Amino acid sequence: MPLRFIGRHSQLNALQDFYASRTGHLATVRGRRRVGKSTLLLQSLEAGRSAYHQAAQMAPDANFQRFHDDMVEALSAQLTAGTASDIAQAKNWRSLLLALGQAATELQRLTVIIDEFPYLSRSDITLESVLQEALGRIESLGQPLKLVLCGSSISQMEALLQHSSPLYGRSDLNLVLHPLDYLESAEFAPNWTPEQQVHARTVFGGMPRYLNLLEDALSVGENYERLVLNPDGPLHEETTRLLGAELSEPRVYASVLQAISRGNTRAGEIISASGIHPSSLPKYLERLEELALVRRERSANATPAARHLRYGLADPFIASWFRYALPNLSALKIRGATSTWARLIAPTIDSDPHAAPGMFEHISRHWTTLHMDDFWTGEHGEVGRIMQGSGDPAGEIDVASRLGRGQQSSWLLGECKWTAQQQDGSALRQLQQNAGKLLNQERVQQYLLFSRAGFTTPFREQPPASTRLVDLAELYARP
The missing domain is CATH 1.10.10.10 (Winged helix-like DNA-binding domain superfamily/Winged helix DNA-binding domain)
Incomplete structure (x- = not known):
């Protein structure tokens, strides 16, 4: 199966803005076990003005040689003979980075991606200091080189941003790639x-x-x-x-x-x-x-x-x-x-509340967040749930968001049913009963009912006022 990535536009736009900016030389991207982050990066780049390297767990000399060879292969054809020769003859990280800075000037801008950067920094404890010194010189010369470091090890990538790191303060963009939504x-x-x-x-x-x-x-x-x-x-x-x-x-x-x-x-x-x-x-x-x-x-x-x-x-x-x-x-x-x-x-x-029924509730809350404008256009709280001290799931409210603020606030409430039976008005009555117990008669603006098996025909055709019925097909319909 070919590699696919379904990225969020905000992250792609952030990378494109970093790429297009006249300032900024270093970005970090971290995402635990996230196949596709390199694809997200490459989508944001311009052909001929970018180079990509996938690091591996190898000895320092082997790591440098692999990176060197990738830079030669990616850039030599676009550069003048002198700059291409400087890259090809570079014997260490510093000389190679400075040659890439010159290449960036020649190409008007250049972005270099190093994927799984921790593999390199773990094998060579001096690498971060070398990067810091080289980037300082590249910046002083105004060379438009963009370096993007990414990795799946959250803790090691976070360490790059800490005060003790030589690269502290140099990063102009730090992205965390989260899991995909449902x-x-x-x-x-x-x-x-x-x-x-x-x-x-x-x-x-x-x-x-x-x-x-x-x-x-x-x-x-x-x-x-x-x-x-x-x-x-x-x-x-x-x-x-x-x-x-x-x-x-x-x-x-x-x-x-x-x-x-x-x-x-x-x-x-x-x-x-x-x-x-x-x-x-x-x-x-x-x-x-x-x-x-x-x-x-x-x-x-x-x-x-x-x-x-x-x-x-x-x-x-x-x-x-x-x-x-x-x-x-x-x-x-x-x-x-x-x-x-x-x-x-x-x-x-399908019966364990922490398995599919719990996931159905999470999905329903996410759907509610995506569609909140259908129900309320003003200020509202985060979509969560209302829990009681006893922990009795039957007495809790699966989907809840406070609408507005102060004495004029009201609630959006939802009930989720992951059962094989179609739902009727009893699910709504249960939700209303729980609301009365847990919310001290606060006003409810909107009710939502989510059902795995759908709803009985009479209930679906004539739902009560201020009540929205949502089945699985609607949950998985693209907004």
Whole structure:
């Protein structure tokens, strides 16, 4: 399957602005395990005025030689003989970078992309200092060279921006590439139904590297078996590799992630399930949040200072690995992955509130954010949910956003039903009942009902006032 990238226009525009600007020489792009970031970069560049290098884990001399050869191949034909010779004869990073600065002047501008830059900086601890000195000289000469450093290791790319880094303060653009949303993810398997897309989102999430491996001629389960559950599958060790690369204590962090994957959403529950000392948990949770592996959540009707938080796994792929693969590693090595989906995952994926039903709620909230202008054109709060202290899911509100502010504010509320039965007015009555209990009779401006199986004909044809009915087909319709 060819590499595909479905990028966000804001990030592409930011790169284009950096490329076109007369000032600025360094940009960083970081995105965990994100296949496609180089494609995003290359889309923003102009043919003949750019060069790309994919770094590898090699010795310093080999790394330099590979970069040197890529620059010679990409640029020699566009340059005068003298500048091309300077690049070809460069013996070290400094001389090569200065030659690239001269090439930029000759071409009127030049952008050089180094993908997986941490591979280079780890093998040569002097490289960042050399870059800093060379960029200073290039800047003083007014040479229009743009250097773009990108990498999948979040922690190592963030280190480039810290005070201790020689490159601190030199970067003019810093992009973080986040996972694709549910609509972008669906484009990697266009032949799947919306229901299959929800299942795929539940176990694969939105990382393009994973999505790019999918084959939509197969079922979601067959893909998960061959890619993740199969001990020889390309994603079977992905979680272990990720934690080992990003974290100093991967086993401890894995214990926290495993506890949350089992439905322990409060700090006390996580402490009990993981065995972490209470005083240490905030440190681990904070680092996992920085890596976008864990998210914290407040009830939509809570004040910013409210201390009652819940935690969840922000990466569906990581969650599915801890939920389905980790508990069965021994059996998978002995019996293989064939039919594992049918035996272990299919029976619960549609009933476990942290699996497809929870993903359906996340998708519904994202849809609401995209379509908020259909319901309200003024100021509104973030689209979240309203939770109660007891944690009873039946008594909570799946989709909620405060509309307006002060005494004149009202609410948009939604209920999500991931069941095989078509919904009627009972779902709306449940939502209204929960609103009465949790919101102290505050005014509700708009009700939304989301249903996997759709709605009964009478209810669909005559929905109550201020009520919007949304089925799977509408959720996956492009806005």
